[in-house]
Amino acid sequence: MTARDPIDIWRRPERSGVGPKPQHSRGQIAAAAIDIADRDGLAAVSVRRVARDMGTGPASLYRYLRSHDELIELMVDTVSGEYDLGPSGETPRDQLLALARQGRSIMHRHPWLAALLLTRPSMGPSTLRYLESALTAMESIDLPGPSKLQTVAMLTALTSAFVQNELSQPGNSGAANGAASDRVEYLSEAVRSGNYPRLASAFSGGNEPETPDDMFNGIIVGYLAGVGLRQLPQETPGAGEIQA
Amino acid sequence: MTARDPIDIWRRPERSGVGPKPQHSRGQIAAAAIDIADRDGLAAVSVRRVARDMGTGPASLYRYLRSHDELIELMVDTVSGEYDLGPSGETPRDQLLALARQGRSIMHRHPWLAALLLTRPSMGPSTLRYLESALTAMESIDLPGPSKLQTVAMLTALTSAFVQNELSQPGNSGAANGAASDRVEYLSEAVRSGNYPRLASAFSGGNEPETPDDMFNGIIVGYLAGVGLRQLPQETPGAGEIQA
DNA sequence: TATTGATTGCGAACAGTGTTCGCAATCAAG
DNA sequence: CTTGATTGCGAACACTGTTCGCAATCAATA
Missing domain, CATH: 1.10.10.60 (Homeodomain-like)
Structure with missing residues (x-):
């Protein structure tokens, strides 16, 4: 369709001195x-x-x-650029969690963000500052550089995907929904058909559902724990307790 | 732009008996x-x-x-529908890991898939079969239904995001790249500027980089461990060893 | 067997899109 | 004051998704 997509916008100066303002x-x-x-x-x-x-x-x-x-x-x-960077917790885990929570709230403010972060590389100055901040939070962690980068990437991916799920849930009228009701319709048809027994029980099985906030915390903390980040920095992986 | 997006295609019969073939x-x-x-x-x-x-x-x-x-x-x-479902391992962890690996290879075969899975709900019959299969793998796990669903959702999100990262890396000439080289250009400029010290060290720090396959395994296994899935089913979370 | 009525095939057209071209207007430097 | 790069922008091009209308088809009905 379009010719090429350099995205070298960040390498071009916004203004170049000469010509009309x-x-x-x-x-x-x-x-x-x-x-x-x-x-x-x-x-x-x-x-x-x-x-x-x-x-x-x-x-x-x-x-x-x-x-x-x-x-x-x-x-x-x-x-x-809406991230409020700067230390926000003691342990690396807490700092990363705080960052993720901020991310989630930014994505709630701008419901189109999550999809974009998930589908394009995005490497502007604000993104770099965010990355730098996350790496700073992990400074005391003993992990090779590339692994840290992967960890951060997966953290924001997880956050974006979670928000994406939230937004596509029925009840969110946001810019382009209405498809949600169609989906639950088809889903309940499928469940009623009896062809997907575990799916059916997975849906009905829930009593006292967790709040979205708690689910989010649980997911992020779980992931960080899996990477080896427990409550205390530098702790040996596999020895701590998971606390959602 | 477009009027409405019902996506109730799965509720409509493909053919309705009357009229020309x-x-x-x-x-x-x-x-x-x-x-x-x-x-x-x-x-x-x-x-x-x-x-x-x-x-x-x-x-x-x-x-x-x-x-x-x-x-x-x-x-x-x-x-x-390209998933080969059916038992593929002993423990829930191994089965889910196998599923994720299959997903990754499907996404390699169809480089456009990852982005779509990350941005749209997608609830066709094949998707439901996949979901059912993943839930079957987790049958022995003691977790509320909705949490299992979330786990599967995050698993495929993690997989998709990982593949998305792979595809946007330079070296992948795929249908719409060339932007990659521009990004590394800007990135190395930024690193040289000295404004992002940890970013710089994170990039240079890597010796003997892991293979993509190993990184992927590590990420998925780590995540599953974080959710409470170790090698053995039903094991108490927090007692096992992480094995990448 | 003839007729009806829903369904399919599809050319034409509409509204909207990203993008390029060309030219007039502007402004800093020489 | 001229020069030359830069900005503003109307017009046009090549696309896009989608709708409309009508001819052709076929199963069920009369």
Whole structure:
């Protein structure tokens, strides 16, 4: 479809000294796009719509961006700047957990974020700062560098996937739902058919369901424990207790 | 953009007895679409392209599908049928690990799959069979039903995210790469800038890198351990050893 | 056997998309 | 004050998903 998708936007200076003063800016464009996405869903973020909301024409935006893809990249990195970095706990585990919780709440604020984080690499300055912060939290951990990077990647993936699940649940009217009710309809048909007995019991088996917050904590803590991160830093893996 | 996205395709019969015999079928359409996606990337799967490859017009496909979204749904469920279900190990852990490994290899075969599984609910018959199979593997585990479901969901999310990472790595020429080289370029600039010291050391720190297969195993096993699944079924969490 | 009525095939058209082109307007440097 | 790079942006191109309308088909009914 589109020619190429360099995403080298972060290597280009926003402004280059000469010529007329720009009337817009990347930040302004990102803000407009984010506003649209928050309100009407990611699919509503077209070049034309963003331009219209800014009171200009579509072609103008291409002085600031090379492609629609870069617009999305800009959006992702901008909201990634909403992390409040800085120490937030004693142990590495607590710090990473706090980071993940912040991530979840950002993704709740911007329901389109989770899907994007899961499907594209995303390497803007804010993302790098976030990464650096997570690595700082793990500084005392004895793990090879690449493994730490993988751990962080999987942590944000887990967080995004969890939020994605939350958002597709019925009850969330967000920008593009209504499919949820269709799914439960088909699901209960399938369950009633008797072809999926364990599925059926898995659905009915739940009494006193955990709160989403508790489920999230449990998942993240469980994962971190699996990687070898217990309550105390440097502890030998396999000796601690799992505490959800 | 599009009107509504019911995805109630699985509740509609493919054929309804009366009228002229259809010249195509959902399966045929799915196969054509999958072929295109495997070859030229998911973005190349347009209604027109699928129709052309099948030797017909775009409007014809709408006798079998209600929307482009349903076409994607069909693709996902079709390749989800590539799982070889059935017992594949002794312990629940081993069975789930085997399932995850199969998933990874399917996603390697169809590089567009991972992103779709991460971003959409996807509830076709093949997906349900897969779910049922995973739940069967966990039958001996003492966990409430909803938690088991969450565990499976996170397992496939982790798998998909891992594969997604693999695919976006440089060296993968797949349908839509080339962005990879731009990213490493910007990344090494950032590292050289000195603003991200731990990031820098995390990248350089690696000697004797693990093979991707080992990393994958480690991640999945780690996660399952975190949920309470060690080598032996029913074992008390927190007492076993982590074995990558 | 003839007729009915639902279903299929599909060309044409509509509204919307990302993107490029070309030209006028602007501004800093020489 | 001229030069040359840069910005603003209307117009157009090649796409996209989707709908409409009508001819062709076939099973069940009269």
